[in-house]
Amino acid sequence: MTQDPTQDPLVTFDGVAKRFGSYTAVQKMDLQIHQGEFLAIMGSSGCGKTTTLRMLAGLEAPSEGVIRLSGKPINDLPSWSRDTPMVWQSLALFPFLSVIENVEFALKMRGMGRAERRARAEQWLDRMGIAEFADRNISQLSGGQRQRVALARSLVVEPQILLLDEPLSALDAALKVRMQSVLKTLQRETGITFVYVTHSQSEAFSMADRVVIMSRGKIEQIGTPQEIYRAPRTSFVADFLGSSNIFPGQLTRDGQGQPIIATPSGDFALPAGNTLGIAGQSASLTVLDTRMQIHLQPPGDARNSVAARMIGEEFVGATATIYFETEDGREIRVQKAHEDLADLSLAIGKPFHLSWSPADGHLVSE
Amino acid sequence: MNQENEANRNPFVNGALKLYVLLAYLFVFAPILASFVFSFNSDRFPSIPLGDFSTEWYRAVAADPLVWEGLRNTLLVGVVVGVISTALGFGAAYTDYRYHFMGKQVYLALALLPPTIPVVIMGLAMLAFLSRVNLSGDALAVIIAHVVICAPFAMAVIRLRLSQMDPSLEPAAWNLGASEWAAMRHVVIPFCRPAILGALFVTMAVSFDEFAIAWFVSGLNETLPVKVLGFLQGQVSPRINAIGTFVFVTTMTLLILAQLLLGRPDATEKE
Numbered sequence: 001m002t003q004d005p006t007q008d009p010l011v012t013f014d015g016v017a018k019r020f021g022s023y024t025a026v027q028k029m030d031l032q033i034h035q036g037e038f039l040a041i042m043g044s045s046g047c048g049k050t051t052t053l054r055m056l057a058g059l060e061a062p063s064e065g066v067i068r069l070s071g072k073p074i075n076d077l078p079s080w081s082r083d084t085p086m087v088w089q090s091l092a093l094f095p096f097l098s099v100i101e102n103v104e105f106a107l108k109m110r111g112m113g114r115a116e117r118r119a120r121a122e123q124w125l126d127r128m129g130i131a132e133f134a135d136r137n138i139s140q141l142s143g144g145q146r147q148r149v150a151l152a153r154s155l156v157v158e159p160q161i162l163l164l165d166e167p168l169s170a171l172d173a174a175l176k177v178r179m180q181s182v183l184k185t186l187q188r189e190t191g192i193t194f195v196y197v198t199h200s201q202s203e204a205f206s207m208a209d210r211v212v213i214m215s216r217g218k219i220e221q222i223g224t225p226q227e228i229y230r231a232p233r234t235s236f237v238a239d240f241l242g243s244s245n246i247f248p249g250q251l252t253r254d255g256q257g258q259p260i261i262a263t264p265s266g267d268f269a270l271p272a273g274n275t276l277g278i279a280g281q282s283a284s285l286t287v288l289d290t291r292m293q294i295h296l297q298p299p300g301d302a303r304n305s306v307a308a309r310m311i312g313e314e315f316v317g318a319t320a321t322i323y324f325e326t327e328d329g330r331e332i333r334v335q336k337a338h339e340d341l342a343d344l345s346l347a348i349g350k351p352f353h354l355s356w357s358p359a360d361g362h363l364v365s366e
Numbered sequence: 367m368n369q370e371n372e373a374n375r376n377p378f379v380n381g382a383l384k385l386y387v388l389l390a391y392l393f394v395f396a397p398i399l400a401s402f403v404f405s406f407n408s409d410r411f412p413s414i415p416l417g418d419f420s421t422e423w424y425r426a427v428a429a430d431p432l433v434w435e436g437l438r439n440t441l442l443v444g445v446v447v448g449v450i451s452t453a454l455g456f457g458a459a460y461t462d463y464r465y466h467f468m469g470k471q472v473y474l475a476l477a478l479l480p481p482t483i484p485v486v487i488m489g490l491a492m493l494a495f496l497s498r499v500n501l502s503g504d505a506l507a508v509i510i511a512h513v514v515i516c517a518p519f520a521m522a523v524i525r526l527r528l529s530q531m532d533p534s535l536e537p538a539a540w541n542l543g544a545s546e547w548a549a550m551r552h553v554v555i556p557f558c559r560p561a562i563l564g565a566l567f568v569t570m571a572v573s574f575d576e577f578a579i580a581w582f583v584s585g586l587n588e589t590l591p592v593k594v595l596g597f598l599q600g601q602v603s604p605r606i607n608a609i610g611t612f613v614f615v616t617t618m619t620l621l622i623l624a625q626l627l628l629g630r631p632d633a634t635e636k637e
Contacts, residue, residue, distance in 0.1 A: 059537050079540040080548075092538035096556045105552070109543035153542070 008071060010035045010161060010193050011056065016065035018051050018217075025051040027217040028065065033161075038187050038194045040208035042201065044240070048217040049197045053163050056195065058082045070160070080109070085154035086163040089170075091146055093138045093153070100125065100134040103152045110157070124152040144175050151186070161193040168203060180207055201241060205229070213237050235284040235364050244286040244362075245332045251281045251363075261285050261363070264328040268304040269358040284364050289333045291360040294322065294344055295353040305355035308332055310348055322346065324354060398614055405607035412604070423608040433609065436593035439505055440574055443589060447512040448570035454513065455520025455565055460554070462521075463528040464536075478518045488515065489582035496583055503585025511583050512573040519572060520565035523628065527561035528554075560627045567624035571617045 009032035018026040026048040033039050041049045054060040055067060058079035066073050074082055085106065094102050100121050107117035125131045128148040133141060141149065147167060154162055164183075168176045184207045187194045198204050204211050205225040213220045213228065220240075221233040232238035238246050249263030260267050261283060268285055299305050308324035311331075315321075320341060324332045332354060344352075404412045408420035427433050458477045462470070480488070492511045496502040501510070535557065539549035555562070577591035584592055590613060597606050 057541055059541070078545075079537070080543050080545050084541070086538070086541050088534045088538055090532050090534050092532055092534035094535065094539075094553060094556075096559070105539070105544075106542035109539075109548055109552075157543070 009033060010070060011195075012066075012068045013052075014066045014068065016052075016055065016062045016067055018048070018055060018060060019063045024217050026055070029219060031212065031219065031222070033193060033195060035160075036191050036193055037209045038184070038196065038207055039210050039212065040196045040198060040204035041212045041214060042198055042204040043214035044199055046216075047214040049199075049214050050165055051217075052214070053086070053165055053195060053197045056161075057084045057086045057163055083157060083159045084161055084163055085157060085159050086165060087150050087154050087167045089166045091150040091167070093146060093149055095138050097138070098134070099130065099136050099138065099141070099149050102138065102149055103156050105153060106157045121152070121156055124156045128152045143171050144179065147171070147179055148182075151183075155186075155190070155192070159192065161195065164194060164196045166198050168198075169200075176203070183207060213240065215240070230288075231362055232286060232364055235286070238284070238286040238362075238364055243290075244288050245292070246284050246286050247330070248282070248284040251283050265306050265326045265330055266304075268361065269302070270363060271359050271361050286362045286364055287356050287360055289321070289335045291356050292332070292334045293355045294334060294336070294341075295355060296344065298353045299355045303355040303357055304361065305353050306332070307351060308354055309351050310346060312348065313346065324352065398610075401607045401610045402614075404604055405611045407604065410604070412607075423604040426603075427605050427608045427612075430605075433590075433593060436588050436590040439508075439584075439587050440589040440591075443505060443508050443512060443580075444570045444573045446509050447516055447573040448566045450509070450513050451516035451569040451573075452520045452524075452562060452565045454517040455522075455569075456524050456558070456562060458517070458521045459525035459528055462525060463531075477521055480515050481518050485515075485576075485578035489579040492579060493582040502583055503587065505584075505587045507583040507585070508580050508587065508589060511579045512576060515576070515579065516569040516572050520569050523565040523568060523624075524558055524561045527558050531557055564624040564628040567620040567627070571620040571624070574620070575613065575617050 011031075011033035013029050013031040015028050015030060016026065017024065017028045029052070031052075041052060043049045051060060055062050058074070058077060058081075062075060067075055069082070069084070094105065097105070100118070103121040103124055104117045107120060112120075122131065122134065125134055128151060130145055130148045130152070133145060133149075138146065138149070150167065168179050171179060180203060183194070183196075187207075196204070196208065208225065210222060211225055211228055212222045215236050221228055221237050223231075223233075228237065229241065229243065232241060232244065235246055235248065238244040247261070247263040247265055247268065249261045249268075252260060252262050254260045254267065259270050261270060263285065270285070293299070293303075295305075298307075306326055308326045310322060311325050312323040313320055314323075315338075319335050319337055322334045322336065322341075324334065326332060334354060400412070403416070405423055406419055406421065407416050408422065409417035462474060462477075467473075489511070492507070492514075493502060496507045496510065501507045531554075536549050536553055539553040540546070544552060575591065576589075577595070580589045581592050581595065588596070590609065594606060594609055594613075597603060597609075
């Protein structure tokens, strides 16, 4: 990360809320975006991520709170007076203009002379590797080329911050991966702050320095991809990421006074130093699906374990995902390499024991 | 029709259908065609066999100062009506595209209503109103009356084009530093240009052709269609064929121009 903690944040959301009539799209939100970082805002549709971005771009006015850009409140600044260019989900390229005229548009609106803006636009087309298409029509370009035009059109004003609203969602899988590395490299080279809105975990986690996870207009967690993956803060985040098994239950203490969690699937020992709150409180234990072991007999040591019946399997490349169901009907997923499964003789309906070390558990609030 | 369908079709049925379409068109256009043919015929009365080829009726028409006056009125009214109706139609269509407000359905219904009112009633109402404000009999009266019936056509054409516009296009322009007026000038109008020109030609054609309302309110400033009725009432003359052909060719040219503009591949393409 390029951010300097002593530096003031580039953007701050200070108690910002957005309501549409009786519907609350974004609840009172506090968020800091640092100079030069790649921030992804992730969530499912309707979680308020796009509204957040549109408020930053000046396309929606906050119902409450203050948004600051470089310390200055920008609430009352119309979109055209902010330097917050955006790359749109539909790209929104102007179909009646050529590629270079599209890129020149922002400079023309700023009153830059014809020769100068042409030169600047050519530089950016060159940088994006699409100089040869300068005089083409937008309709003559491929999806990836249009993407590059949209980026050049926004970056030509050399802004401090670039907003991206699911720009890759229309591309096929291979092109998506290629554009991700283009974006990441571009961000690193220019040092421009990127705010990237997406519903895709793979996009957010592969590019972003920090990820904001939103749900129902609220921030659920902010952190680096590693932090969020290892230690989801709420059961929503754990569930949304989909890589953990979740056991909801009640915090309590066992006969020896050790903290445990009582769940319908059994009582489990907790990781040391991860006792979220007081006994009696509701919480969930999450365990990454790669950290679970499969046994034919109960492990019988200090490991947490639960009996479960195999209900299915799925092979993707070198790993297999095996699905189990516990006696109380909870589905559990385990990911393993093929060679680890050889002597288990897996079969649908066969009973197994699943175990994990208490240290691999992670406690989240509801 | 794609190749596959073509291959599977019975050639006899195919031929019969084509013939049917041809006959239907012939039936529709026969009177106009007859008028066209007789306008070049030297005989006084339309009859078969035809007499000699002659342009004497055109010359007779061209020599009549009243016809020239009618044509001048028609053209003046048509151009002014086209420009005003297109501007109004664009405004109405853009309002519909951009804003949501209470009573929008009523607004739309009212905006599109005038062409559905029987022209005789419309003409009479116009006459009653315009004579009250001392405008009746003026070319301005015809312009006002024609704008009322033409603007909805312009609105319909432009509204269709706006519905094809990516809703992000205008906000994208604001986001890139264009004020609302600049976005209108540099994005919305260029995007709608084919439809705006199309609306201009369609409204001109409607005004050029319109007879009933013009007859009520034109007074001494008669337009060409009103003049034609005058001829008919006075005498049967092949000059009517000559004028009819001229009006038809002019209107069709305007409509074909509009069609070409609206049907251009980039006009229907949505980015």
